[in-house]
Amino acid sequence: MNIQQKSTINLADLAKEIVEGQGYVLLPNLLSPAEATEARNIVLKLADKERQQKKLIVEGVKERLYGLIYKGEIFEKMVQHPQVLSVIEAILGEDILLGGFSAHILHPGAQRMGVHVDYPYWAMSPPYPQFPVLEVQVIWLVEDFTEDNGAPLFVPESQKLATKPDLAQFEQLAQKITAKAGTAIISHGLCWHDTSVNSTDKPRISILGNYTPQYIHPLEDNLFDFQPQVIDRATPKLKQLLRHDLKSQNKPVFEMKFKLSD
Numbered sequence: 001m002n003i004q005q006k007s008t009i010n011l012a013d014l015a016k017e018i019v020e021g022q023g024y025v026l027l028p029n030l031l032s033p034a035e036a037t038e039a040r041n042i043v044l045k046l047a048d049k050e051r052q053q054k055k056l057i058v059e060g061v062k063e064r065l066y067g068l069i070y071k072g073e074i075f076e077k078m079v080q081h082p083q084v085l086s087v088i089e090a091i092l093g094e095d096i097l098l099g100g101f102s103a104h105i106l107h108p109g110a111q112r113m114g115v116h117v118d119y120p121y122w123a124m125s126p127p128y129p130q131f132p133v134l135e136v137q138v139i140w141l142v143e144d145f146t147e148d149n150g151a152p153l154f155v156p157e158s159q160k161l162a163t164k165p166d167l168a169q170f171e172q173l174a175q176k177i178t179a180k181a182g183t184a185i186i187s188h189g190l191c192w193h194d195t196s197v198n199s200t201d202k203p204r205i206s207i208l209g210n211y212t213p214q215y216i217h218p219l220e221d222n223l224f225d226f227q228p229q230v231i232d233r234a235t236p237k238l239k240q241l242l243r244h245d246l247k248s249q250n251k252p253v254f255e256m257k258f259k260l261s262d
């Protein structure tokens with residue numbers, strides 16, 4: 001469902017589309033063109049620096065840049081974007097955690113990443129539990145994703161199968177998701193997906209958010225490249241996402257909000 005296709009859209013519809021419908025939704029125009037360009041430029045600049053420092057995770061012509069929330073205010077804004085979080089919270093509940101927030105660079109010539117479901121599902125043995133939902137992924141487009149620059153491929157409704165992807169079925173059923181810079185693709189972690197080939201002469205960059213319930217161990221180290229000033233100015237929501245507000249040196253257990261029964 002492209003949000004532009006409907007005039008009246010509500011959170012429940014979006015959450016339903018992700019859980020019971022095609023498995024993903026597109027929210028366009030969440031970043032202005034200037035903000036998308038700013039995020040893209042910061043990633044490219046940092047990647048150059050971290051490549052030299054051998055800090056970048058490099059796999060051929062694909063690269064991943066971690067610790068993004070500490071590397072630009074635009075990323076602090078994106079990781080807690082209210083519209084995105086509202087959709088995620090409608091699925092996972094309010095006690096969510098950040099499992100990761102990183103950039104994925106597909107340089108010219110990058111081949112497909114490989115068909116997968118997202119963490120924590122890929123760390124589990126299939127068949128996967130359909131409920132509760134254990135992860136929602138956000139793919140931020142910081143440039144237009146086109147037919148030929150590595151746009152993601154998704155198999156609609158595959159989250160309902162709750163299985164490891166079947167590669168033959170994937171090739172038959174996958175659809176390429178093209179959209180404009182500033183769009184966020186919000187998807188169910190069980191929805192089969194891949195990246196496509198970047199056959200252009202420019203890098204294609206996505207910013208990837210992984211959101212989980214509190215009982216899932218984060219995929220990434222949220223303290224990687226930690227900058228104290230980011231935590232000093234962090235909103236309560238960002239602190240919650242980083243589990244910062246739950247940490248204490250003088251309390252024996254994390255303060256999780258939960259109800260004993262309904």
Ligand SMILES: O=C(O)CCC(=O)C(=O)O
Nearest residue numbers: 104139152193195206208
């Ligand atoms: O960069 C993308 O378009 C998607 C990458 C992805 O699905 C992943 O890293 O799990």
